[in-house]
Amino acid sequence: MIQTPANPAHRSQARTTTERFPLDTVCEAAKILTGASDPIAAMPSVLNMLSSFMGMQMGALALLNDKGGTQAPGRSVNPFVIAATTRGTACQPASSGALPVPVTRTVFRTGVAMVSRDVVAELGADALPPCAPHNRYAFIAVPIREQVHSPYVIGVLGAWRDLAESGWQTLDEDQRVMTMIAAILEQSVKFRRLVARDRERLMEEARLALRKANDKATAEPSPPAHPIEGIIGDSPAIKTVIAQIRKVAPTNTPVLLRGESGTGKELFARAVHSLSDRQDKPFVKVNCAALSPSLLESELFGHEKGSFTGAIAQKKGRFELADKGTLFLDEIGEISPEFQAKLLRILQEGEYERVGGARTLKVDVRLVTATNRDLEAAVARGDFRADLYFRICVVPIVLPPLRERLQDVPKLAQAFLDRFNAENGMDKSLTRGAMAMLSRCQFPGNVRELENCISRVAALSSGAEIDARELSCSQGTCLSAELWRMQTDERSPIGGLAAVRTPLPMIDSGRDQRPAPAPCPLSPADPLSVAPDPAMPPQDDRARLVDAMERSGWVQAKAARLLGLTPRQIGYALKKHGIEVRKF
Incomplete structure (x- = not known):
């Protein structure tokens, strides 16, 4: 039994250490998981x-390890990985x-x-947590199911209770709280896996479409390809893009x-339309960044008389x-989250x-979108819907910047002149020296x-010949030159993808982007040792905490x-800096 100190101040501190908030815990966990x-x-x-x-x-x-695990002959094994701990989400072995x-x-x-009221006596000393200062611990583990009432378990949520602090009387309530958190997590994980399956299905459809186009191209000897109107250049980079356009254009993908910015995305969108079976139908383009969400909805869907x-x-x-025909949505990465849900329905x-209006209309539209934003990073931040991303990013085509195709500069310059x-x-006309100087620019x-x-x-030139001077x-x-110097990964004065990522990366939630944790989870880190928000002005820890x-x-x-x-940790920091909590 824990003895209560005689000193009133110590009695107050003892009550604080055993104070528990089960309802607040479930409420805050629901906010975190449903909003992530x-x-x-x-x-x-949450942990x-x-x-x-x-x-x-x-x-x-x-x-559960989706990729499976090694199994010993004649032995049943449930392969699993540790997906998250209190120190981060770095994927760890079992x-x-x-x-x-x-x-x-x-x-x-x-x-x-399962609830173990004495870990050492019931499970053995190997079941104690790492860095445990003593052996008086209880352990609680609850299942996370694929869906409600399903016998299939996809995860386990576990935690230890220090019996030296609060005793075993609270274990039943601990189990109920963890079961409720597991139920909330079930729905969130279920949605995440549905999105992943939808992504795999769409990627498989894209692969099949490209395979059929390749088979058709190899089966039938095609006549010499005519140059695409408006696309100038014969560098390897632009030839690769043109080959991709020719393969995907006959499909509806x-x-x-x-x-x-400035690589000619609208020109290539027109090429997709002109090489498709819809070339005689309308080609309609919309710049999504130029319209507010309400105007964009009216522009794309139309409106009835008197609707506003x-x-x-x-x-x-x-x-x-x-x-x-074909609809080209430029700057698709700039649309608001509210409009993304409305756009998803028509695409599905x-x-x-x-x-x-109340009448439902049906359309048959080939969709071509364009963006200079990093959509994968926007999906990870929650700024862009993952399901919409998988709908539009079926066949991604990366247009090379001009600095990667400098051998095309003379032809382009002559065409513009x-x-x-x-x-x-x-x-x-341009002199040979002017052409040589243009070919050395980074643009x-x-x-x-x-x-x-x-x-x-x-x-501005005065003569018939334009010289390098x-x-x-x-x-x-x-x-x-000045713009190129200012172009970095964090700041982009020009606008666009400073470093284009892999078009279809795997979404991996097992990476921990936070600073390295303390070596022992029982030793709390300095409450304000995290890096300050870059959007906030530099200030000391106390001022940042008060703010x-x-x-x-x-x-x-x-x-x-x-x-x-x-x-x-906030409570420790308030006490450390002597900040009195205001009550309203």
Whole structure:
């Protein structure tokens, strides 16, 4: 039995250490898991909250290994990995000691929660948590099912109770709280796996479409390919893109054009349309970044007369105008999360309603989208819906920047100069020295910058021949070099993908992006040892803590989420800096 100190101050401190908040724990866990784009990545916060609100230590989450595991002959094994602990989401083997292996496998096999009131006596000394200062621990493990009432267990949630602090009387309540958290996690994991299956199915459809196109191309000898109108260049990079366009254009597979600003995404979208069976049908384009969400909805779906102020007549949307043809959505990465859900329906079902209308309309549209944003990072942050990403990113085509195809610069420059001469009734030409200087430029603004450069020097040159001395590079008025110097991974003054990632990466929630944890989970780290928010001005730990408390209305749990800490760490920090908590 724990003896209560005689000193009143010590009595108050003893009550605080055993104080528990089961309802608050479940409520906060529901907020974290339902609001996270990846529930597994959010589990360290939930496990730390179990420690702060309930006093349960060294919690961990085990998930079945989707890739299977090694099995000994004649022996049944449930292969699992440790997907999350209080220290992060780094994927660890089952033998890492985060959870007792025999108990975890038993829960996987039976689907029954297990409670050990004395770990050493019932499970052995090997079942003690790492860095345990003594051997008086209880252990609780609850199953996470594939769905409600399903016998199939996909995960196990486990945690230890220090019997030296609170005794075994609270174990039943601990089990109920962990069971409720497991039920919330079940739904989140189920959605995550459905999204992954949808991704695999769409990727398989894309592979089959490309395979059929390849088989058709090899079976029938095709005539010599004619150049695509508007696309200039014969560098290996541009030839690769043209070959991809020719393969995917005859199919109805959605295409996502990736590339930096100025690489000609609209030109390649037109090429997809002109090489398809829909070439005689409409090609409709929309710049998603140029319209607000409400205007974009009216522009794409149309509206009925009187549906809003100013709607004096019925208007057909771009989807309706592009029926049987191709719809090009430029800057798809700029649409709002609310509109993403509305766009997903028409891509899945092919039907929609006009704004203010009740009649369901059906369309048959080939979708081509384009973006210069890193959509994978946006999906990871929760700014872009994963299901919409998998719908539009079936066949990604990465357009090379001009600096990777400098051998095409002379042909492009001559084509732009010919266009300028035709439009202005002139007959100007570039000297060999001017062509050589243009071929050495990096062009961070890509083809668009080259076109502007040719138009500027042609308009300002005095003679019929444009020499290298008349180019902006020679006169010190070209901003290309300065823009290129400013282009980094964090800042992009030009706009676009500074470093294009792999078009279809695997989504991996098993990576821990946080700083390295303390070596022992029983030794809490310095409460404010995390890096400060880069959006906040530099200030000391105390001022940063006060600012977070004021922004959260002096609710410690909310302030903990703002700073990436646990409520218990916030409590330590408040006491350390002598900050009195305001009560309203």
